[in-house]
Ligand code: B16
């Protein structure tokens with residue numbers, strides 16, 4: 001019996017990966033090397049500082065910790081310039097409707113994202129009020145695949161993990177949900193996300209929960 005749905009942000013509710021990619025590519029190019037869309041796949045669901053480490057590895061470059069902080073801040077400035085241009089039209093198909101249908105069915109909703117910019121993004125999309133609880137990169141100390149982000153979401157909602165379903169597009173995110181004792185619905189490639197209980201192409205394809213009191217959700 002499902003009592004709460006926890007949603008990842010990038011790749012589930014909105015596709016900010018394209019903006020992350022443009023900003024990381026610009027950083028790489030200024031440092032004198034190429035960064036491809038395929039390289040960018042490795043950054044999905046990964047924290048900002050870990051992403052930078054991967055980018056620098058792609059260029060075979062090492063930087064001091066102080067330099068890394070500056071580079072990550074520079075990337076984030078470019079990224080936020082793009083985020084600030086976002087509109088609600090960029091919400092992924094069916095995402096808003098699905099979260100609303102959960103709420104109509106009496107199911108609690110939470111956001112569980114690695115992004116420290118989650119609040120800004122949700123506000124640009126006008127959907128911050130769709131989530132009962134928001135856990136973002138500012139509230140966690142351990143990155144996915146550690147289950148901390150989702151366990152905090154469940155705890156703040158007051159729902160036991162076994163009654164929670166997590167919607168995730170990243171392998172590390174699916175692993176985090178399973179490690180937390182939750183159900184996981186993967187969004188994307190069934191081969192990559194084989195640890196999920198079910199994989200769909202997007203929230204427009206998610207089975208709608210029944211209206212409150214109308215019985216159980218398959
Ligand atoms: P920020 P998610 C993740 O979001 C992104 O997938 C990942 O590419 C990004 O590096 C991470 O957020 C941190 O983002 O730099 O904004 O703090 O998928 O967990 O919603």
Ligand code: MG
Pocket residue numbers: 008009010011012044045168169170173
């Ligand atoms: Mg994601």
